[in-house]
Amino acid sequence: MKWFGKAFTSMAMALAVGPAWAGGIGRPDMDEITLQKAVTPIAEEIHFLHNDILVPIILAISLLVLGLLLYCVWRFNEKANPVPSRTSHNTLIEVISAVCPAIILIIIAFPSFRLVTFQLVLPKADITIKAIGKQWNWAYEYPKDQGGGFSFDSQMKKDNELDPSKGDIRLLAVDNEAVVPVNKVVRVQVVADDVIHSFVVQSFGIRIDAVPGRLNETWFKADRVGVFYGQCSKLCGKDHAFMPIAIRVVSDKDYAAWLDDAKKKFASADPVPIKVAGTAADAPLQQ
Ligand SMILES: [Cu+2]
Secondary structure: OHHHHHHHHHHHHHHHOOHHHOOOOOOOOOOOOOOOOOOOHHHHHHHHHHHHHHHHHHHHHHHHHHHHHHHHHHHOOOOOOOOOOOOOOOHHHHHHHHHHHHHHHHHHHHHHHHHHHHHHOOOOOOEEEEEEEEOOEEEEEEOHHHOOOEEEEEOEOOHHHOOHHHOOOOOOOEOOOEEEEOOOOEEEEEEEOOOOEEEEEHHHOEEEEEEEOEOEEEEEOOOOOEEEEEEEOOOOOOOHHHOEEEEEEEOHHHHHHHHHHHHHHHHOOOOOOOOOOOOHHHOOOOO
C-alpha cells in the first residue's frame, strides 16, 4: 500500500498549496497543513522549490504509478489474461526507468543547489546577533560595536505567566524576545553551550545547528514587522520542546529605542548569575 500513501500525501499537499489553506504568519495556525507564510527572500525560495517544483513532480509521479497499477489490475487480472506472459525483462523499459528518474533528479538539483547557495553565502550584514543554545533556553548577544554590548536569556513563559492580551502563545511566548529591525540583513551567529541544538524559524526559512565549540552562521531579512516564532529542532534533552525562539521585528526607530532600554535592562544581568541546579526556578513546565 506504499503507493496509496504516496499518492494520498501528494494530493493533500497539492490541495495545501491553495490560498485557502495558507499557513500562519510567524507561527503555526489552527487548520493549517502547509508551510508558514514566507517573510524573507530565503523562505520565498523554499516555498517556490516546494510548491512549484517538488509538489507537482511528486503529484505527477504518484498519478503515473497509480495509473499503471490500475491498468495492471484491469488488463492483467486472471479473467482478462488467463495465460500470463513469461517475459522476464525488457531493455527499453529498463532504460526508461533508469533515465527518467535521473533526469527528474537533475531538474530538482539546479534550484536546490541555488537555494543552498542563497542560504549559506551570507550577504553583507546590517546587524549581527548571536544566538546561544542552552539546556533549555536560547540566549542572545548583541555586539557592542553595533549599539549593543549586552546579552540576555530568553526563557519560555510558563502557563501561569501567559498574558493573552499581549498576544502570548502557549509554548512559544518568551520573557525576552530577540529584537531586530525590519528590512535589514541580520546575520545570526549560532553556537551552543552544552549539547547540540538547532536554531529554526520557519517563516524566515532558516535552520542551522547550534554546536558547542563551532560558530555557525545564517541570515535573514524580514520584510514586515511582527513576532516570528521558531523552536529548537535538535533533540537536546528533556526540555527540548520548551525552548522556543521568538524574534520581534520592529521599525528602525523602535529598534533604536529598544536598544537603549535593553542596555539598561540587561546591564545588571551582566555577568549572568550562576544558576544552581535543581532550584524551583529551574523547574521547566509547571502544568
Ligand atoms: Cu535544544
